Amino acid sequence: KSFLGGLNWVFIGVDEAHRLKNDDSLLYKTLIDFKSNHRLLITGTPLQNSLKELWSLLHFIMPEKFSSWEDFEEEHGKGREFGYASLHKELEPFLLRRVKKDVEKSLPAKVEQILRMEMSVLQKQYYKWILTRNYKALSKGSKGSTSGFLNIMMELKKCCNHCYLIKPPDDNEFYNKQEALQHLIRSSGKLILLDKLLIRLRERGNRVLIFSQMVRMLDILAEYLKYRQFPFQRLDGSIKGELRKQALDHFNAEGSEDFCFLLSTRAGGLGINLASADTVVIFDSDWNPQNDLQAQARAHRIGQKKQVNIYRLVTKGSVEEDILERAKKKMVLDHLVIQRMDTTGKTVLHTGSTPSSSTPFNKEELSAILKFGAEELFKEPEGEEEEPQVS
16 A cells, blocks of 8 residues: 555556445555546445445445435435435446346356255254253343354354264264265255255266355365265365466366366355356355355356256255345345346336345344244154264
């Protein structure tokens, strides 16, 4: 900043400009002080969670016109009641939309399916055990601790993914690789379904991207793929530079035998072209639905020749189901404000009532999510198994 910030720039362009959605961030505060005649922001997600994010981008472009968030909120904060008509009109001079179907007329379709599956027997044991162990904290409801709720949430999300994330198997627990593979698969309802899906996709000649938010889950999936002898590449936040490039080049190479690519949702969600794959599996959904959309776009992008099939795995009767429904509501604000504007920048208005947008989860919402499905789970008859021993 000390050197570049002292120059008078004719033009400043910012790619991946959603990184400027927080006007309190160091990046935002640094760049907004740069002197320039013209500014351009390029982003696929100008609005993710709230109007404040959109205002931050507008303030960055024209701080004199969009000087006060409070004034902007007062004028447009209740816009959903009127279809955001006044906001659309104000955005028209500043927003130019380009969508894939306009740039690449022949881009194949993207089809998403939500696959809901039951927990395995062991998962149900662990899930009940986590809820029971935290009964006192959960019973406090909105009076409980946000950080405490989030810790419980993470434990339940790990349980929904795989039992080994709660209690890894002991060394030398299995006699052979086949026994180890079967136990690995049976310890997760998601993996039971994914195993069947991948075998079918392999037979059809499809190529698959598998996204998870948890690096340890990627470790388990890598172990599974090795047991199945499915060739794969992997990319997460720990893989940098040349190794990252090698993995991408190897998967995208003509005639590549790689069947799967394991990616962490956030590390592998931006700036990567994997259009040589035609199938995406979202193993666990992100809190922010825009991150999952960015992940899907690694395959569904210009250059793709096939229809892209997306399979989102969700555990029935768990926190995952409730999180997914709340994430859908987060998309409503983006739809109302951005998606209703056509690619000329003109407003495409619809009449009628609109659902309200979702705000970041408060304590009441976290408490409700944690209790979702618990009553039905505890109604099920108890098995003969002992209480799980978790280290």
